[in-house]
Amino acid sequence: MVGGYERWDCEDIALSSSAPGHTDTASAKEEVSDLSPGSPVVPPVTGHSANLGILFQELPITIPPNIELIHQFCPESGPLLPPQSLQMASFQFVSFSATELLLASAIFCLVSWVVKTWQSRAPKGQKSPPGPWGWPLIGNVLTLGKNPHLALARLSQHYGDVLQIRIGCTPIVVLSGLDTIRQALVRQGDDFKGRPDLYTFTLVTDGQSMTFNPDSGPVWAARRRLAQNALNTFSIASDPASSSSCYLEEHVSKEAEALIGRMQELMASAGRFDPYSEVVRSVANVIGAMCFGQHFPQSSEEMLGLVMNSHEFVETASSGNPVDFFPILHYLPNPALQRFKEFNQRFLRFLQKTVQEHYRDFDKNSIQDITGALFKHSEKGSRVNGSVIPQEKIVNLVNDIFGAGFDTITTAISWSFMYLVTNPQIQRKIQKELDTVIGRARPPRLSDRPQLPYLEAFILETFRHSSFVPFTIPHSTTRDTTLNGFYIPKECCVFVNQWQVNHDQELWGDPFEFRPERFLAASGSAINKTLSEKVMLFGMGKRRCIGEVLAKWEIFLFLSILLQRLEFSLPPGVKVDLTPIYGLTMKHARCEHFQARLRFSIK
CATH class of the missing domain: 1.10.630.10 (Cytochrome P450)
Known part of the structure; x- marks a missing residue:
């Protein structure tokens, strides 16, 4: 959040107040351009100073590492927040490195994998389809390669016409064999007539x-x-x-x-x-x-x-x-x-x-x-x-x-x-x-x-x-x-x-x-x-x-x-x-x- 026309005191950035005739909005826009790939949104305000809302990306890669993203917000400079929120004096922006984001994603996938593995277990007295061992987090994605139809045809020779793989954290049942497919899609058609909620499907029409x-x-x-x-x-x-x-x-x-x-x-x-x-x-x-x-x-x-x-x-x-x-x-x-x-x-x-x-x-x-x-x-x-x-x-x-x-x-x-x-x-x-x-x-x-x-x-x-x-x-x-x-x-x-x-x-x-x-x-x-x-x-x-x-x-x-x-x-x-x-x-x-x-x- 940037308030008024004062400049941040950072060694790697030219330090100055707004020049005469240089509006606070222009100064703020320059600061935004220097410090963030975000987009400034200028609210209509009166007075000699303005407030800008800044949308920061998760990876602010254009910000020098020695800049501390803790900036003060002055309620007097303009009512951008609701009145009941004006007692807040400061905001803290936290940046995450690519390593931290990847680690968080890996932990999320691991937890999801454990949960889905547990949920997909067959009830007592029943058995799940057999399949190859898969790596945590990525499953069998490397096994599929560039030609999944060939890889899965080879796997069916070993595991049979109903087998199970994982792509990422998602269990997938693979059907082969004419009789098995006909049993699933025709004789048990109501059981298998659904479509998975895949990301690419949401982009079609x-x-x-x-x-x-x-x-x-x-x-x-x-x-x-x-x-x-x-x-x-x-x-x-x-x-x-x-x-x-x-x-x-x-x-x-x-x-x-x-x-x-x-x-x-x-x-x-x-x-x-x-x-x-x-x-x-x-x-x-x-x-x-x-x-x-x-x-x-x-x-x-x-x-x-x-x-x-x-x-x-x-x-x-x-x-x-x-x-x-x-x-x-x-x-x-x-x-x-x-x-x-x-x-x-x-x-x-x-x-x-x-x-x-x-x-x-x-x-x-x-x-x-x-x-x-x-x-x-x-x-x-x-x-x-x-x-x-x-x-x-x-x-x-x-x-x-x-x-x-x-x-x-x-x-x-x-x-x-x-x-x-x-x-x-x-x-x-x-x-x-x-x-x-x-x-x-x-x-x-x-x-x-x-x-x-x-x-x-x-x-x-x-x-x-x-x-x-x-x-x-x-x-x-x-x-x-x-x-x-x-x-x-x-x-x-x-x-x-x-x-x-x-x-x-x-x-x-x-x-x-x-x-x-x-x-x-x-x-x-x-x-x-x-x-x-x-x-x-x-x-x-x-x-x-x-x-x-x-x-x-x-x-x-x-x-x-x-x-x-x-x-x-x-x-x-x-x-x-x-x-x-x-x-x-x-x-x-x-x-x-x-x-x-x-x-x-x-x-």
Whole structure:
């Protein structure tokens, strides 16, 4: 607290009173600038002296160590405090060194670790899941490394399908094995349908995301059904003015043709291209058109800037991120976390603006997109389990729908291209099937899907082999429960290792071989449905991805149209890197050397 215009008598600071004409406020501001990285707040006062409230940071690193932070406060200089507090004559500011803060944090974590360890003990007569020994304070974070899905798959071979680790002070149950996961998420779905209250989750849509929000009650269930119904309706609904079978087919066909054109232009100008940067634009345009219709700003700089940087979201929202389990990391420099925050803020502002523009032109008698359907539902004042779906929640629902129909599809198509150029014989088989079933007179349609089993098998093998969604979004238990004979307490964080299921030796025999034929029935003319249902990518049960049907249809349409018209390849000697980069969705290293040859022209 600084009062008046007198200067502190410190050897390392120039000592003087305010010069003539130099106001006390200016003097105080200079003193604040010298002594603290805080922000001065100047209250409106009268008289020849002023009081300043100063906000000190916990680590006043700009203050010389020999300055004693004990300053006098004179009540006569201005009534900054309430009258009953004016008898206080002085305040003492205490600074803490970095070592002291770290020591305090360590003690806090140790106490929390002891408390949580005691609380997570199984009741008498029951047993907790087994797991590796972990270090105090940090738990098993070092064991997870840069690829937690691989580390936890190895641990499951030793400890079984239900094991327990710790990240920091937080116990986490890890589920592996198809039967165990199905038991938990489907048969005991009500026990495992929760979401943990993780820090990164609170940053998505200001903590109101239906997908990431810890709420799992009736209001959440009702809004999830509403979002899923809206998404499915505008996927399969038909446009009377279009020859396409549904809105999805219409939008994808249009964007696929535009994508072919852009690839041909790039081949003519540069002789090569990066497929990811082109695909991401087309997929965003499809889901944007379904969500907003003509109100979606296709190919605008703002939209492209967001979708091209979606990796800023997936690299931080991944399972096992230490920032979710070590609170001190919220306050330390973290470029990835800062990018994550900024991306979510930009994306939310973009959606809010687009939804508001849509509402200005809303016509309840002409519903042509998902947002319009949600507006109509809101205006009706429809009640779901006693809760109105308010208009401010529409942005949150649209955010989840857009996310469900964007990143997974983009990543799947991008991985498909990588497998096509590294397995040219598979690409030729797909094109032979397309030529035989469809020919070259018309583009593929959704109704052709059952007659193209090899293409469908290729898509399934891409899902399985890449396992680009290594974990489901973390679950949590809604009540005390048991699984495979192990006790799991309420509100326990649960990781579900989809990568392990997709690479289980017992299920697949040769899990590390890319072999689409494994999904074909004995006749080769149909998909082995039993085996196809063992691929895990979209989760299971009550938290299953609402965009699963949309994603599978859209991926099929994009690939069938592109492969009918184009042949993809790499220049001689160029190789691609198929090593996954860990995240919520795992990307591959970008390749800028793709080439595309037009197989035939449409007159």
